[in-house]
Amino acid sequence: MKAPGAGFTLAAYAEAKGIPVEHLRRNGVIDITYRGRSAVGFRTQLLDGSAGRTHVRLRLEPGDGPRFVWADEDRPQAPWGLWHRKQALARGRVWLAEGETDGLVLSLVGEPAYALPGKDRADLLELAHVEGLRELYVTQDRDQAGEEFVRLVRDRLNRLGWNGTLYVVRPPAEVGGHPVKDWGDVWLAVGRDRERFLRVLSELAEGERYSLPEAVAQAHEVEEAAPVAPPDPPPAIEHGPVERQDVPYPLDRLPDWLQDYVRIVRPVAASPTPFLVTALLPFLSAAIGTRAWVQHGSRPLYPSLWTAILGPSTIAAKSTALDLAESATVRPIQQEFDRRYREAEAAWREAKRQARHSDDVEVPDRPAERRLLYPSDVTWERLIRLMGLNAEEAPDGTTRTPYAMVSFPEIAAFLNSLKRKYAAGVKENLTAMYDCARVDYGRVGQGDESPRVVIDVGFLSISGASTPEWFTDAVEAGDVEGGFLPRFLYAKVERIDGRRAAFPKRLEPDALDGFRQLYRRVFEMPERLRGEWGIDAEARNLYETWFNGVEDALHGLHQDGRAKLIPFWARAQEAALKLALVFAVFDAAAGNGRAGVIGAAAMRAAVAQADYHRQVAERVLQADVAETRQERLEKIIVRALERHGSLTPRDLHRYAHLHRHVRDTYERDALLWSMAEAGVLTVRTDERGNIVLVGLPVHGGERGDMATRDRSTAPGAA
DSSP states (O other): OTTOOOOOOOHHHHHHHHOHHHHHHTTTEOOOOOOTEEEEEOBBBOOSSBBBBEEEOOOOOOTSOOOOOTTTOOOSSBBBBBBHHHHHHHHHHEEESSSSSHHHHHTTOOOEEEESSTTTTTOOOOHHTTTTTTEEEEEOOSSSHHHHHHHHHHHHOOOOOHOOOEEEOOOOOOTTEOOOOOOOHHHHHHHSOOOHHHHHHHHHTTTTEEEEETTTSSSOOOOOBBBBBOOOOOSSSOOSSEEEEESSOOOGGGGGGHHHHHHGGGGGGGSSSHHHHHHHHHHHHHHHHGGGGEEEEEEEEOOOOOEEEOOOOOTOOOHHHHHHHHHHTHHHHHHHHHHHHHHHHHHHHHHHHHTTTTTTOOOOOOOOOOOEEEEETTHHHHHHHHHHOOEEEOOOOOOEEOOEEEEESSSHHHHTTTTTGGGGGGGHHHHHHHOOEEEOOTTTTGGGGSEEEEBBEEEEEEEEEEHHHHHHOOOHHHHHHHTSSSGGGEEEEEEEEOOOOSSOOOOOOTTTTHHHHHHHHHHHHHHHOOOOEEEEEHHHHHHHHHHHHHHHHHHTTTTTTTTGGGHHHHHHHHHHHHHHHHHHHHHHHHHHOOEEOOHHHHHHHHHHHHHHHHHHHHHHHHSSSSSOOHHHHHHHHHHHHHHHHHHOHOOOOOOOTTOOOOOSSHHHHHHHHHHTTTTEEEEEEEETEOOOOOOOOOOOOOOOOOOOOGGGGSSTOO
């Protein structure tokens, strides 16, 4: 037992409050000596980033006087936790606690929080601390001091003229049979379990959370309003251009380390939040590759992911999202691989040169080019050959791709390349890599220059971007029914409002160092992260409930004419398990989860992410790829005519890139005659009935004077 008056150390404080020491240190809590005694100090930071004075708490044993002591003239200048303001702006809300412990607990579970050092220090609040926030949640302890704290905070906000909604949140009287007074007590009562704590927090809508919607405008009344359910938090971070989305994005459901990534890059990127995360997901899965899996029935399920972000050109900053994801994950590792390869290649060439002049020099085998990130402009033949060189032999004797990643800034160009005759069979091998199945590829008649490549367990993650129009043009009729497109997870933003900055903010070189270190830890794959991962009971129940709900919805798609959605939603069910594995592995590497087991937190985040992509897939299918092949071709032709005016068939073929969509000119002309008969366009023919000019119908004299020629004049007409 500690001797009376000995003070209170950081380690003792961490143990007493159930808060990890690392979290305390990250949030300004330090060991300090005060008048010869150990004490715990809480650092404050002003909004400009400068450190405030350290106010010191000296914890004494009961009976030895007050527990909190202020150092001479070291009273705080600002609330604790102002470094959470960026996260608060992202959520549109902040929590305000009486005492740093409650603030530390709330921030530990992922909520942005400030704290005041006592009930009578509401004067530390300034308008700049809460400006731009729509909601402020005040924690009220279950005692008279808690009521006084709420009154003083309301008075202060009134005087500051803050325009927002104030909520008063009081913990329940007991949790699990344990009486509680504040949120620190709740944290200990739930056994320091984040998920249980958040459940208690959410259950307060039933009588324990009180909304004061007129708190700023009313006089200083302290009666609590009737209990109401809290509003849903805003789904997106609001720095820069604001995306106008029909599908809400579940940012607050994602793991803390992933939210931190968004928090760091969002202020410097014009990309919408769904783009930032969706572009990153395949890069995360590539770090794991085939070295960890979930057993799904009779087969292992590896976390290969394909994503496509679709949005307007330039203003959606799709390439920015891809570049940020690449620079934060695979690029530094691949650069290191390339450097080692160049050095080994140079040594090999030097040994080969010396061997010409001396028989004593032994020439080693030529080094293989090691790849995690494969070039986006590489030919399929070279891609598969490089993957064959990078394949590894597993303990069971099979060859497998340990990891592989490709990023396509314009994925429509990649899809168009798959239509070439020389790319026959490529799409099938790609889907085999997504499914981590056997890949068997070889081109006949190429000799030793292109040997047959066989990989028992393939793997490839893809992150791509395109405009909806280019993506539509690149899609082939069989891509939906054949299952190629349903393998992608889509993020789509229809329209982006707001103004972009003339001089965007710069991302500091070391801003993502912590995230890069986490990524490298996963990529290096320590033994505890390898192999099969299980799913705990709570996560299993959560996934099964969600899966059955989607399954019920799938059966209803036949009845309402949306059967084409079935493969997209079915793939989303499988993608949720892959995402859960990715989140769980990174959680374990970050010290927030148990290695080898997918917990409820990772599964909850994965299900929310998969649900988002499932809803977006419906919009993509309805808006972009729902048409029949003929409808899609008609749209392409009309778009070319709108852009260029009347065209000869040859020019139309070139401008509309019809070589990508039709087999020959006979199929093209048959399509043009069909569109002319339907009144979609007009054609002009020569004396032999051949089409010589194509245009759009005349409306009010706006377009030329082309007349539609009756098809009966065409050769071979009935």
